[in-house]
Amino acid sequence: MSCATVLSPIEILSADDVGRRRHWSDEDKLRVVEESLRGYRQGSATARRYGISRSLLSIWRREYRGGALGASVTSSGFVPLAVESSEPASKVERPARRSDDMRIEITLTNGRRMTIPASLAPSRLAALLSVVDPG
Incomplete structure (x- = not known):
């Protein structure tokens, strides 16, 4: 009897042969x-x-919406700041408010707040309060 062996070709792959993931x-x-x-x-x-x-x-x-993507590209972590000397805010004149612009805020017993014009008639205010806070 003859001993014949058949060997199939074997291919050896190394890590260098395999395609790598692309680095973005x-x-x-x-x-x-x-x-x-x-x-x-x-x-x-x-x-x-x-x-x-x-x-x-x-x-x-x-990541883009959260600001994590491209943070190293576009920003260094510092915000530019410019300081200008100006007069204090208390000395800045504000225009006088007209009486129809003035508002009154009322906090009700149920925790709600009402903001009404200062020129609202007391009878209308009483009607509103009876509807909004009947207690």
Whole structure:
């Protein structure tokens, strides 16, 4: 009897041969998200165009709305501040209020508040109070 063995070819894969996930920079993510927000219902079309899933684009959009996406690109964490010397606010003259602009706020026993014009007739105020706070 003859001993014949058949060996099939074996292919060995290393980690270098396998395609890796694409790394998206913050600038790229920002560009894709802003493009997806330009028009009505552009999310799916934009995701297909860039070969990413809609769920990944949704995550990027959520980060964009929360300010986490592109924070290192656009802001350094400081806000510019300009200080100008001016007169104190107490010296600023305000125009006199007209009597029809004046309002009175009344807090009722049931916790509600009424804001009424100061020129409201007492008889109308009594009628309102009897309806709003009968107790």
